[in-house]
Amino acid sequence: MAHAGSTTPRPAAAVTVPRQRVATPGAGRVAIVSASVGAGHDGAAAQLARRLAAHGFAVDRFDLLELLPARLGRAVQEGYHRMLVRAPWAYQRIYAGTERAGGGGPVARALLRAAEDRVLHALPPDTGAVVSTYPGASRVLGNLRLKGRLGVPVLTYLTDFSVHPLWVADGVDVHLAAHAVPAAQARAAGARDVRVCGPVTGPRFRPCDAQGRHDARARFGLPQHSPLALLVAGSWGVGPVRKVAHELRDCGAAVPVVVCGRNEALAGRLRADGIEHAYGWVEDMPGLMHAADVLVQNAGGLTSLEAFASGLPVASYRCIPGHGLTNAAALDEAGVSVWVRDPADLKAVLCDLIDGPPGRQQRARGLALFDRPQDEGPAAEIARVHRSGLADRSRYPAARRHPGPRRLATTAAAAAAVWACAVGTGMATSYDGPGLAHAIGHGLDLDGLSAHDSRTGVHHP
Template structure:
């Protein structure tokens, strides 16, 4: 379920407690975590209203469509440059502080939003939103509890701010990394990355196979590239899969990338494999439930959803930066394999297809590392923080 971003005029009553969730649509992951917390709040806290806002649209209201386009094109065309800046700013230094200041606009608009919504706690699933919240507290403009949810299995200076009250992280590895960056352990909650509750539900595999018109006797490979359908090497990746000697069925999710969807349609027109091709959908959990292996870029949310669905992963061509960190965590956990190139991708996929013991072991490992209550445990942390300040201050004090 995609949560609509609401205008402040519709939510300026303080009759019930409110949780303000500041997200960002630069990539799907930040928004998906916001949606997960929103859905969990609706399910378990009827007396609390959660309100989701796109922080980047708020801070860059005029440049937002252009900046989003430039971001998506930039990471696709210049991944090494993105990786360079990621590593250059991983720890807090003079360069990261300057760049963070440029990328954290909208303090005035954020303050106005807080004054109108009047939340009792603010949750940031986007790093620059967390930075602005810390600055507002530093200047004495608010004293609301703030919670930051880190949406990857990594640490980075952009997530870390002096007046953040609580960090929610996906693993003990990230917890230790934050400790090394000077964050007190009492300010870190290792709940797992929050994902939408439907990924924790049981599914009837045979019923879903029939629903999507697939063959229960063929191995099923789910291929995903994130919400924007970005698997670097693009069509070349799918040509390699089409050339596999063993008959399989491929579920290919192209996300918002309609150009890629049309290219893949043409490429697989005469394929010997059974193909199920789709764009952006809201039933990924059903496709994961019927798949044996998932080939994907290692985004924090998609891989957390796969672990919840007990789905082994083959990771391919991660972006330098947080995706490489995610891949390292997942491979070390034994829930994924990493393919270094197209030849390696085909070799490791065939290895998994012909080694049911390995596939079973990876599936068992997902049960060890997936935190089935991650979303609701994260919500418990948020509620506890909400109770710390009984009368929030929404006005300028100086």
């Protein structure tokens, strides 16, 4: 999940991210497939596209949810959101179950198979490599590679510090990791070619001087001489945000500045509680990070990377289930964030991070993630794989014939029927409603068993 928040309310999240093309002739063409689930996957895709364009590539971006049949993308997005808000225990159970077991459910496989043709035919014929920033997209692309229907390299860019086994997809040629910790987890999950290439964030996320800090606080109307703790909860503002905001205020270590993303109702409740600096969607997140002394987060996604790039120390606290907990553990292992497990430790940890040796050490480790030559970053690795694929096309299987429209329509109709039953029932006591929505959207079985992970390309049939 990514950062969120705003002085100007942002429209409700659309189901799809419009296809974007950067028509820069020269190096070749790369496609990026993401998903508008939260904001972190799309945020990584946008930054990869920017960097690839700077390398001379033409870049096409696609949203996997947009390419699902029968407009099922909205069901995936809304179901996942509803489950995180109303039944986080169900998400934790599914997430933990899929870490332990293998094999995908038949409904999940059918849905992802139904997306294969749409993904394949969305790719321009001169595409030289495809990059996934979402586990479901990796599965679809990997399956196309394994079937010989996609004839160019496929890469997965791991957006999180923790790597769920679903990230490692059979058929994917290369997995790109921001740090040695996620790289090791990817290898343990079965990935063969894993390359550490550093994180990607926007260019405005960088350290500032004392004047920049003063100006940022003035723009947001924040106190100039008090320590500030920036509390973020992803683009949807999920988790026990209200409780944490009160704990931050009451512990006395820092003034809470809360970003609630698209959850404007939560921002309103916080202001009614007396939390003066509570925002919805914030366009100027670099400015807020320049104003703050420490970041408190609960998901460990893109916002944490942006804080590292800004020289802002990070604490993980009261994390959301699933990837929030595993990201907190991985960030803590890497030494770039502190995981506060006991509320009694909150004040002491914040004081250490704001004005103590632990904070200075963590800032240095976070900034070091971005301290690498231009030719060692993610875009450079993608360019290398692109070149290797173009140089040796003979090693990729020939494309296979596109199945007839009747077969696709049948699969889509079956998936649509399942979705209608699953999402329409609302939240029940088991894995119907949002639980099933998330399970299918990520390629999971209905009982919380893990999907068959996908792994390696663009010959069109």
